[in-house]
Amino acid sequence: MAAALLWAGSLSILGARADVTIGLAGPLTGQYQAFGQQMLVGVKAALDGINAKGGIGGEQLVLVTADDQCDAAKAEDAAQKLITAHADVVIGSFCSVPSLAAARLYDKAGITSISPAATLPLLTEAGLATVIRLAPRADTQGAFAARRILAKRPNARLALLDDGTAQMKALIASFSAAYGKGASLTASFAPDAKDYSDLVGKMKAAGIDTAYLAASATDAGRITAQAQAAGVAIKRYGPDSLLADAFWEASGPAGEGTLVSFPDDPQNHNEAKGLLADLKALGEATDGPALPAYAAVQLFAAAAAAKGAHSGPAIAESLKSGEAFATVLGPLRFDAKGDPQDLRFNWFSWNNGAYQTIAAETP
Numbered sequence: 001m002a003a004a005l006l007w008a009g010s011l012s013i014l015g016a017r018a019d020v021t022i023g024l025a026g027p028l029t030g031q032y033q034a035f036g037q038q039m040l041v042g043v044k045a046a047l048d049g050i051n052a053k054g055g056i057g058g059e060q061l062v063l064v065t066a067d068d069q070c071d072a073a074k075a076e077d078a079a080q081k082l083i084t085a086h087a088d089v090v091i092g093s094f095c096s097v098p099s100l101a102a103a104r105l106y107d108k109a110g111i112t113s114i115s116p117a118a119t120l121p122l123l124t125e126a127g128l129a130t131v132i133r134l135a136p137r138a139d140t141q142g143a144f145a146a147r148r149i150l151a152k153r154p155n156a157r158l159a160l161l162d163d164g165t166a167q168m169k170a171l172i173a174s175f176s177a178a179y180g181k182g183a184s185l186t187a188s189f190a191p192d193a194k195d196y197s198d199l200v201g202k203m204k205a206a207g208i209d210t211a212y213l214a215a216s217a218t219d220a221g222r223i224t225a226q227a228q229a230a231g232v233a234i235k236r237y238g239p240d241s242l243l244a245d246a247f248w249e250a251s252g253p254a255g256e257g258t259l260v261s262f263p264d265d266p267q268n269h270n271e272a273k274g275l276l277a278d279l280k281a282l283g284e285a286t287d288g289p290a291l292p293a294y295a296a297v298q299l300f301a302a303a304a305a306a307k308g309a310h311s312g313p314a315i316a317e318s319l320k321s322g323e324a325f326a327t328v329l330g331p332l333r334f335d336a337k338g339d340p341q342d343l344r345f346n347w348f349s350w351n352n353g354a355y356q357t358i359a360a361e362t363p
Contacts, residue, residue, distance in 0.1 A: 221250025
C-alpha cells in the first residue's frame with residue numbers, strides 16, 4: 001500500500017491544490033547533488049503519505065524546490081525563491097554555511113527552516129527564532145566523549161588536545177562543560193606539524209593516561225605514534241575527524257583501540273523499517289539525508305496540526321517546546337535554540353588498521 005502511494009508521488013503532488021507549500025532547498029545539482037536528491041526522495045515520500053491521509057487540516061501539501069548547490073550565495077537566491085513562493089516551511093539546506101545564510105532570510109520572513117544535515121554550531125547560536133536542525137551540531141561529540149570517560153575512566157589523568165582551529169576548540173569547550181572538572185593537561189598545537197615531541201613531553205610529565213584528540217586524522221595519528229615511541233601509554237578518544245584512513249596511516253599499530261564517535265545511522269531505527277522497505281522496493285536512495293528530510297516534514301506536520309500550517313514562526317516555537325515528536329528517526333525533542341536532544345551516537349574502535357562499531361549509545 002505504502003509503495004503504491006510512493007509511486008503515485010509525482011502525480012499526487014502536481015495534482016494537489018497549492019494549499020500548504022513545502023519548500024526544499026539543497027544541492028539538487030553540482031558536486032553534492034547526490035545528497036540533494038536524497039533529500040528530495042525523503043521529502044516527496046513524506047508529502048505523499050500525508051496527502052494520502054487528507055493533508056493537514058484538509059489542505060494538501062505541494063512541493064517547491066530551489067537548488068543552492070551547497071553555495072552560500074546561491075542559497076540566498078534559493079531562499080528568495082521560496083520566500084516569494086510563500087513557503088510555509090523550508091526543508092534545507094544540506095551544507096552548513098548555506099543553511100545559515102538562507103536561515104537568516106527565512107527568519108526575517110517568518111518562515112521556519114528545518115535543516116536535515118547542517119552541523120555548524122552557529123546555525124543555532126545566531127539568535128534566529130525560526131531555525132531547527134536535526135543533525136547533531138559539530139561540538140556535541142565533545143560532550144558525548146566526556147560522559148563516556150567520566151563513566152569508564154573516572155580517575156583518568158586526562159589531556160585535552162586541540163589543533164587551535166575554531167572547530168576543534170569548540171569541541172574542547174563542549175567536552176569541558178560536560179566533564180565538569182579540570183583536565184590534567186589542556187594544550188593546543190600547530191596543525192600539520194611533523195614533530196610533537198614538546199607536546200608528548202608535557203603529557204609524560206603530567207602522567208597522562210587518557211587523551212581526547214580534537215584534531216585532524218593525520219595530526220592525531222602522528223601524536224599517537226610519537227607518544228607510544230616515547231613510552232607514554234594513553235587511552236585515546238576523538239571526534240569523527242579521526243574516522244579516516246589517514247589516522248592509521250600516521251599512527252600505525254600505536255592507534256590500536258582508539259575510540260572515535262560518530263552519529264548513529266538513521267537506518268538503524270525501528271521506526272524507519274517500513275519506510276525503508278518501501279523506498280528500497282522502488283529503487284530509491286535510503287542513505288544520507290533521505291530519512292532526516294522525511295522526518296523534517298513529519299515535524300512540520302505535527303507542529304502544523306497544533307498551530308496551523310500557515311502559522312509562520314509558531315511552527316518553530318512549537319517544535320522548540322521540549323515536547324517529543326514521533327518521527328522515522330525515533331522521538332525527537334528540541335531545545336530553545338532549535339538543537340536536537342537525545343542524540344544517538346556510535347563509538348567506533350580502530351583495530352588492526354580498520355574501524356568497527358562497538359555500540360550505539362545515547363549520552
